[in-house]
Amino acid sequence: MWSVHRLREELVRRLRRLMRTGVPIAQCAIAAGLAWFLARHLFGHPAPFFAPIAAVISLGVSLGQRMRRALELVVGVSIGVGVGDILISFIGTGSWQIALVVALAMSTAVLLDSGVVIVLQAASSSVLVATLLPPATAGGLTRMLDAAIGGLVGFIVAALLPANPLAVAHRNGRLVLGALADALRGVGNAVARQDIELAADVLAKARKSQQDVEELRAALEAGQEIARFAPIRWRRRGDLERYGTAATPIDRALRNTRVLARRALAALRDGEPVPRPLPGLLEELAGAVVLLRDELASGVDPLQTRAAARSVAKKSTVELLGEGDFSMQVVVLQVRSIAVDLLQATGLSRTEAIAALPPLHPEEKSR
Numbered sequence: 001m002w003s004v005h006r007l008r009e010e011l012v013r014r015l016r017r018l019m020r021t022g023v024p025i026a027q028c029a030i031a032a033g034l035a036w037f038l039a040r041h042l043f044g045h046p047a048p049f050f051a052p053i054a055a056v057i058s059l060g061v062s063l064g065q066r067m068r069r070a071l072e073l074v075v076g077v078s079i080g081v082g083v084g085d086i087l088i089s090f091i092g093t094g095s096w097q098i099a100l101v102v103a104l105a106m107s108t109a110v111l112l113d114s115g116v117v118i119v120l121q122a123a124s125s126s127v128l129v130a131t132l133l134p135p136a137t138a139g140g141l142t143r144m145l146d147a148a149i150g151g152l153v154g155f156i157v158a159a160l161l162p163a164n165p166l167a168v169a170h171r172n173g174r175l176v177l178g179a180l181a182d183a184l185r186g187v188g189n190a191v192a193r194q195d196i197e198l199a200a201d202v203l204a205k206a207r208k209s210q211q212d213v214e215e216l217r218a219a220l221e222a223g224q225e226i227a228r229f230a231p232i233r234w235r236r237r238g239d240l241e242r243y244g245t246a247a248t249p250i251d252r253a254l255r256n257t258r259v260l261a262r263r264a265l266a267a268l269r270d271g272e273p274v275p276r277p278l279p280g281l282l283e284e285l286a287g288a289v290v291l292l293r294d295e296l297a298s299g300v301d302p303l304q305t306r307a308a309a310r311s312v313a314k315k316s317t318v319e320l321l322g323e324g325d326f327s328m329q330v331v332v333l334q335v336r337s338i339a340v341d342l343l344q345a346t347g348l349s350r351t352e353a354i355a356a357l358p359p360l361h362p363e364e365k366s367r
Contacts, residue, residue, distance in 0.1 A: 023161070023164075024059070026161065027059050027154075027157050027158060027161055028055075028056045028059050030157055030161065031052075031055035031056065031058075031059055031150075031153050031154045031157040031158075032052035032055050032056050033052070034055070034153050034157065035048070035051040035052045035054065035055040035146075035149055035150040035153040035154070036048055036051055036052045038051070038149055038153065039051035039145075039146050039149050039150075043145065043149070045142055045145075045146060048146045048149070049143075049146065050077060050081075050125070050143050050146035050147045050150060051146040051147070051149045051150040051153075052150060053150060054077065054146065054147040054148075054149070054150025054151045054154065055150035055151070055153045055154040055157070056150075056154070057150075057154075058150065058151045058154030058155060059154045059157070059158060076109065076119065076120065076122045076125065077122075077125045077143070077144065077147035078144045078147065079105055079108055079109050079122040079125070080105045080122040080123065080124065080125025080126035080127075081125050081126070081143045081144055081147075082144075083101060083104050083105040083108055083122070083126055084101050084105065084125065084126040084127075087100065087101050087104065088101065098127060101126045101127070102123050102126050102127060104126075105122040105123055105125070105126035106119050106122055106123045108122065109122040125143075125147075158226075164236075165222070165223030165224070165226040165227050165236050165240060166223065166236055166239055166240065168219040168222065168223065169216070169219050169220055169223050169239075169240065169243050170296075170297050171219075172212065172215050172216040172219045173216060173243060173293065173296055173297070174293060174297070175212045175215075175216075176209065176212045176213055176216050176250060176254070177250065177289050177290070177292060177293035177296075178293070179205070179206070179209040179212055179254070180209070180250065180253055180254050180257060180286075180289050181286040181287075181289040181290050181293070182202075182205070182286075183202055183205065183206040183209070183254075183257045183258075183261060184257060184260075184282050184283075184285045184286040184289065184338075185282065185283060185286040186198065186199075186201075186202035186205070186261075187199065187202055187257075187260060187261050187264050187282055188278070188279040188280075188281075188282030188283050188286070189279070190202055190264065190265075190268065191264055191267075191268065191274045191278055191279055191282075192274070192279035194268060194274070195268075196265065196268045196269055199261065199264055199265040199268055200265055202261050203258070203261040203262055203265055206254070206257060206258045206261050207258060209254055210254070213247075213250070213251050213254060216243075216247060216250075217247060220240065220243055220244055220247055223236070223240050223243075224240055224244070227240055238299070239296075239299045242296055242299075242301070242302070242347075243296055245345070245347055246292065246296060246302075246345040246346075248344075249341045249342070249344035249345040250292075250341070250345055252337075252341045252344075253289075253338050253341035253342060253345070256334050256337045256338050256341060257334070257338060259330070259334055260330075260331055260334035260335070260338070263327045263328075263330040263331050263334065264327070264331050266327045267327035267328050267331065270327065272326075272327055272328050273328070274328070275328065275332075277315065278328075278331065278332075278335075281312055281315060281316065281335055282335070284308065284311065284312045284315075285309075285312050285335065285338055285339065285342070287308060288305050288308035288309045288312065288342050289342065291304045291305040291308055292305040292342065292345060292346070301346075301347070302345070302346040302347070303346070305342060305345070305346050306343060306346040306347075306348070308342075309339050309342035309343045309346070309356075310339075310343065310356050312335065312339045313336060313339040313340070313343070313356050313357050313358070314356075314357075314358055316332060316335045316336045316339060316357075316358075317358055317359070336357055339356075339357070340353045340354055340356075340357065341353075343356055
């Protein structure tokens with residue numbers, strides 16, 4: 001019975017993954033068929049082998065770099081086809097001929113200071129010319145045109161049948177902001193309990209969060225491209241702009257939280273006294289991060305987040321937290337820095353965010 005339950009869970013998980021990738025699958029299928037149809041019936045190519053391949057590959061590259069990569073694809077195929085056609089016409093086909101063609105095609109691409117996509121496409125295209133499609137069966141210019149047709153069709157299909165640009169942004173945003181909230185809450189619990197092991201565990205997890213930030217940036221880059229070129233996704237631009245505004249401050253907040261976690265761990269190891277309000281402030285910061293996650297996902301201006309971050313900022317003075325030893329003083333400063341980061345994530349400029357902070361030492365007001 002247990003195995004049947006596990007089997008059902010695994011089946012559900014895989015079906016959900018299939019549903020999430022439904023749009024890319026549909027894009028590739030439609031683009032491949034359309035590229036073949038256009039090359040075969042509109043341009044009269046008898047076997048437009050490169051057209052559907054180019055369409056699928058252009059859809060498979062990073063969305064945020066699709067235009068450049070599609071161009072690189074066509075250039076790479078052109079180099080491979082050109083070198084392959086010329087050499088195979090003179091030296092024929094065989095194992096050493098294939099090795100020579102690939103080496104020369106890749107060398108040509110490298111000498112042109114080309115990117116990885118061009119070099120790899122030059123190699124694979126030259127192999128196809130030397131084996132499956134020798135020069136006698138079709139002209140090199142025809143195959144280059146097929147590659148251009150495929151790359152263009154892939155781009156058009158991506159624009160007319162786009163994925164939801166916010167879906168991946170929401171998913172990655174939840175991961176990043178969840179990691180940030182967990183780290184702040186975890187440090188708060190660790191210092192409240194004087195738990196060195198918990199603090200070390202929180203720091204170790206926080207150090208692994210940078211990959212989530214990079215994936216969020218990639219998701220936003222992809223989403224912005226979709227919203228820029230796909231008419232039916234234009235209305236998503238505002239929501240993506242909110243994420244784009246928040247991305248860099250969130251990255252800084254995570255970095256500052258790692259510093260905070262490291263100094264909190266050092267303070268616990270050194271036996272420094274923990275200011276009584278500190279765990280509560282860290283919990284409030286975590287709550288502000290959760291608010292930011294929810295407001296970004298709802299597509300509204302993060303005004304509640306701004307109010308919550310301001311509330312934490314106003315309380316983060318040395319007088320309130322108590323004069324601690326070195327590490328705890330650093331923790332106090334990091335609380336203020338993270339509050340500023342969150343305020344910037346809501347759309348405030350750095351100057352406006354810093355202005356929301358009270359003086360670190362209240363007596364500074366009277367000077």
